[in-house]
Amino acid sequence: MKRLSLTIVRLALAGLGAFLAVPAMADPTAHDLLAKYDAVMGPESFESVIAMTAHRDDGSSRAYKMRVLKKGDDKFRAWFDEPAAVRGQEMLRQGDNLWVYMPSLKRAVRLANRDSFQGGDFNNADVLRVNYQADYSATLAADAGRADAWLLELKAKTKDAAYDSIKLWMRKADLQPLKGEYYTASGKMLRAAEFSEFKNFAGLVRPGKIVMKNMIATQRYSIMSWDSMNTKVNPAATKFVLDDMGK
Amino acid sequence: MWSLLSIALRNVLRNRRRTMITLAALLLGVGVMVGIRGVLNGLQRALVQTAVSGQTGAIQVHHAGYLKNVIASPLTLDMPADEDFLNKIRKVPHVTAVAPRILFAGMINVGDQTLFAAMQAIDPKREFDAVPLRKMTVSDGGRFTSGKIADAVLLTAELEKGLRGTPGQAQLPAAVLGPDKDGALSGENITIAGQLKLNLPGEKKLAVVPLALAQRLLKMEGRATELVIAVDNIDHIPEVAASLRRVLGSDYEVHTWDQVASFVKQAMERQNLILSLVATVFMILMLLGVANTVLMSVLERTREIGTMMAVGVRRGKILALFLIEAATIGLLGGVAGGLAGLGVVTWLEQRGIEVTMPGSAVPFIIRPYTTLTYLAFVVSLAAGGSLLFAVYPSWRASRMRPVQALAGG
Numbered sequence: 001m002k003r004l005s006l007t008i009v010r011l012a013l014a015g016l017g018a019f020l021a022v023p024a025m026a027d028p029t030a031h032d033l034l035a036k037y038d039a040v041m042g043p044e045s046f047e048s049v050i051a052m053t054a055h056r057d058d059g060s061s062r063a064y065k066m067r068v069l070k071k072g073d074d075k076f077r078a079w080f081d082e083p084a085a086v087r088g089q090e091m092l093r094q095g096d097n098l099w100v101y102m103p104s105l106k107r108a109v110r111l112a113n114r115d116s117f118q119g120g121d122f123n124n125a126d127v128l129r130v131n132y133q134a135d136y137s138a139t140l141a142a143d144a145g146r147a148d149a150w151l152l153e154l155k156a157k158t159k160d161a162a163y164d165s166i167k168l169w170m171r172k173a174d175l176q177p178l179k180g181e182y183y184t185a186s187g188k189m190l191r192a193a194e195f196s197e198f199k200n201f202a203g204l205v206r207p208g209k210i211v212m213k214n215m216i217a218t219q220r221y222s223i224m225s226w227d228s229m230n231t232k233v234n235p236a237a238t239k240f241v242l243d244d245m246g247k
Numbered sequence: 248m249w250s251l252l253s254i255a256l257r258n259v260l261r262n263r264r265r266t267m268i269t270l271a272a273l274l275l276g277v278g279v280m281v282g283i284r285g286v287l288n289g290l291q292r293a294l295v296q297t298a299v300s301g302q303t304g305a306i307q308v309h310h311a312g313y314l315k316n317v318i319a320s321p322l323t324l325d326m327p328a329d330e331d332f333l334n335k336i337r338k339v340p341h342v343t344a345v346a347p348r349i350l351f352a353g354m355i356n357v358g359d360q361t362l363f364a365a366m367q368a369i370d371p372k373r374e375f376d377a378v379p380l381r382k383m384t385v386s387d388g389g390r391f392t393s394g395k396i397a398d399a400v401l402l403t404a405e406l407e408k409g410l411r412g413t414p415g416q417a418q419l420p421a422a423v424l425g426p427d428k429d430g431a432l433s434g435e436n437i438t439i440a441g442q443l444k445l446n447l448p449g450e451k452k453l454a455v456v457p458l459a460l461a462q463r464l465l466k467m468e469g470r471a472t473e474l475v476i477a478v479d480n481i482d483h484i485p486e487v488a489a490s491l492r493r494v495l496g497s498d499y500e501v502h503t504w505d506q507v508a509s510f511v512k513q514a515m516e517r518q519n520l521i522l523s524l525v526a527t528v529f530m531i532l533m534l535l536g537v538a539n540t541v542l543m544s545v546l547e548r549t550r551e552i553g554t555m556m557a558v559g560v561r562r563g564k565i566l567a568l569f570l571i572e573a574a575t576i577g578l579l580g581g582v583a584g585g586l587a588g589l590g591v592v593t594w595l596e597q598r599g600i601e602v603t604m605p606g607s608a609v610p611f612i613i614r615p616y617t618t619l620t621y622l623a624f625v626v627s628l629a630a631g632g633s634l635l636f637a638v639y640p641s642w643r644a645s646r647m648r649p650v651q652a653l654a655g656g
Contacts, residue, residue, distance in 0.1 A: 057323070062431065086431045100424075109356040111361060112361065118426070118431055119429070119430025
């Protein structure tokens with residue numbers, strides 16, 4: 001009986017909550033959407049195993065497998081396992097700086113954000129710098145063609161940002177990213193992304209797959225898919241220093 | 248007819264001062280035309296030589312579809328660079344050398360600095376046989392060109408400055424990075440061996456690496472993306488290109504130097520156009536001078552024309568007389584100008600003019616020259632033009648009425 005009444009109270013509260021929530025559900029601001037994007041695509045800290053397949057214009061493809069670790073704002077590590085050609089390569093991001101450690105050189109070398117990530121159609125910042133709130137200023141725009149999604153127009157605030165401008169569509173129902181278009185300063189579309197396979201990664205619902213199409217060499221595209229993503233990690237700060245690379 | 252000619256010649260000599268001034272105008276005009284054409288000839292020859300023997304080679308071979316690909320310098324469109332394949336090309340008549348290259352987009356790292364660069368992988372042992380003038384653009388104390396240092400790399404000053412702040416600083420660890428043929432990031436340690444100058448306008452951030460190192464870096468052992476071919480004589484280029492197309496088949500594309508370095512050809516066409524415009528203006532000014540001279544002498548000699556008509560000289564003869572006078576002046580002035588121009592051009596050819604093209608760091612010596620065909624063309628233009636411009640005043644002379652003319656107009 002006690003249990004039942006508790007349930008009823010709970011239901012009532014839930015109903016009340018839902019009732020109260022409805023009028024409170026105003027349109028999100030551009031800022032809210034950007035924060036949501038960062039929370040979904042680049043949580044505070046995580047460890048994940050990511051697979052990437054780069055499809056090339058001659059029809060060939062190459063599969064990569066890597067482990068990525070993130071701690072706080074803009075501290076990333078990545079370890080490559082596959083294919084054999086890149087096994088032992090590591091990447092480190094600290095703020096605006098990005099290094100790659102190459103076993104063939106036995107040292108770390110600085111890389112540029114806008115350089116292609118392992119020759120695929122993502123760039124380094126796409127993978128190892130998800131902090132749109134810091135990199136872009138956003139305005140909410142209307143897309144007459146898609147009533148189910150918000151359209152965000154992003155303009156780069158710094159030259160370290162991955163792109164000069166981005167159009168980002170986010171689903172109204174759950175504010176998940178759906179589609180992205182990435183442009184140069186002159187307004188030429190470089191790449192276009194589709195987000196799909198929304199999954200619950202131990203409490204975090206987010207896209208499990210991104211297909212990135214190259215709009216310059218239109219036969220090329222890359223698929224990135226997340227095998228796992230654990231946000232309940234607290235990696236040691238010593239993992240995010242140059243000296244740790246190659247060890 | 249002969250009497251008419253001798254009368255015309257005497258008339259030309261009658262007013263010496265006026266004839267001299269007209270001749271001087273013609274001499275200057277024709278001389279300047281010959282001079283400019285001569286310098287331009289020399290410049291264009293130097294340009295072609297710089298391109299053919301210093302950069303592009305006479306002919307280039309790529310995999311079919313390479314030059315038109317949306318991705319600049321794609322590695323997927325490659326070709327063999329082994330001796331068997333190269334020998335197939337060497338066997339084509341008039342081919343003197345073949346050099347394989349790989350062009351790719353990569354990065355050069357020095358210490359803590361990494362910069363994008365256009366990369367050109369060349370074989371030090373073969374490259375300078377195919378493009379001998381290119382050796383002059385390298386200052387490395389022989390470290391790269393001898394092929395003895397396997398990881399020697401040459402950088403343009405622009406690139407080196409970006410990497411090290413100032414060129415020629417203390418040696419820091421250096422590496423070349425780039426996506427290999429399959430797209431995976433790859434890296435090799437390098438030694439910066441010296442500087443490379445550009446002899447034609449082009450990519451300023453350029454690094455030249457040994458072919459073998461690039462083949463290892465890009466996982467392209469025994470392969471190349473570009474073959475540079477030298478021929479014994481520039482005149483044989485179209486013939487050799489045609490033979491190569493036949494020998495290699497449709498899997499490969501063969502381009503002559505002017506298709507690869509189309510900007511050289513375009514620059515030459517532009518220069519020729521400007522020259523024609525300048526020459527036309529000069530010519531017209533010069534010929535207006537001739538027309539003026541003839542008109543003045545017609546007006547001055549009204550009485551004389553009346554007398555000639557009164558003694559029965561036909562109108563046609565009067566017309567011919569003035570035309571011959573004008574043509575004589577045109578011919579004399581043209582020949583004098585041609586000789587003067589030839590003199591100046593020959594003197595400049597001996598002396599040589601050193602110029603540095605905008606966008607290029609290597610000066611070249613221009614040796615102007617002219618051709619008999621051009622000289623003949625200019626002289627006939629001066630004579631023919633004078634004749635043409637004298638038609639109106641001569642016609643007026645022939646239309647005079649004898650009685651009025653005798654009375655002095």
